[in-house]
Amino acid sequence: MPQCSVCGTNVPDSAETCPDCGTDLKSVQAVSPEVAPPPPPIPSPPPGAPEASVTPPPAPAPELPPAPVAGTAKITLKRSGVLTTEAFPIGDRVVIGRFDAESGPVDVDLGPLPEAAYVSRHHAEIWRDASGQWFLKDLGAMNGSFVRSPGQSQFQKISGDQALSDGDEIALGNARFEFRVNPVV
Structure with a gap:
């Protein structure tokens, strides 16, 4: 038996609203998290170009969470x-x-x-x-x-x-x- 996503009450499959809290069960939708796009590929040198010594870019500094602002x-x-x-x-x-x-x-x-x-x-x-x-x-x-x-x-x-x-x-x-x-x- 499904449960109300608001109060957790078991509700019949045919119910349109939760009998306990009144939530409209037909309008409740799952939210999918956003996925960040992959980083752009590193371009390769054109064919026939002289080989250059490629120094990999420095590793990015680890991201630290911002310090909390006093009073937030x-x-x-x-x-x-x-x-x-x-x-x-x-x-x-x-x-x-x-x-x-x-x-x-x-x-x-x-x-x-x-x-x-x-x-x-x-x-x-x-x-x-x-x-x-x-x-x-x-x-x-x-x-x-x-x-x-x-x-x-x-x-x-x-x-x-x-x-x-x-x-x-x-x-x-x-x-x-x-x-x-x-x-x-």
């Missing part, structure tokens, strides 16, 4: 309790939600995600204060915003400015994320 953060989508590869960088102050033709775009648009049906247009705001502390604030979203710190068993619904710590789990409606400060890239 990201949220990474979780499905069925497992981190996905879908990460969203968080600037000094961002509004998270879905695009709306009336009010325009938001800083972090969750509209393309299957979980977006339970995310308000202007769902929540994440920002950093002058001391470097990060905060989450629910913007009156119908399905609420929740935080769970590592080691806690239940989410806490927020109703004001909620301080965030590295590793906290955030739920915006049914969309779950892991919050990371200065993530190692």
Whole structure:
């Protein structure tokens, strides 16, 4: 029996939506990773050209990941309790939600995600204060915003400015994320 890619519930083959979370099962598509094109071939000298001593180019320096920028953060989508590869960088102050033709775009648009049906247009705001502390604030979203710190068993619904710590789990409606400060890239 197939499973819902959002909440992991077993669903009948004939189901068009998940009975638990309401995800439209017909619109969920697999995303294939992009593959980098192969490097161009090294040209060979034309026939009859004098042989020259060919010095191979120096080996490229190994690419080191960039050092984290002080005060940067990201949220990474979780499905069925497992981190996905879908990460969203968080600037000094961002509004998270879905695009709306009336009010325009938001800083972090969750509209393309299957979980977006339970995310308000202007769902929540994440920002950093002058001391470097990060905060989450629910913007009156119908399905609420929740935080769970590592080691806690239940989410806490927020109703004001909620301080965030590295590793906290955030739920915006049914969309779950892991919050990371200065993530190692």
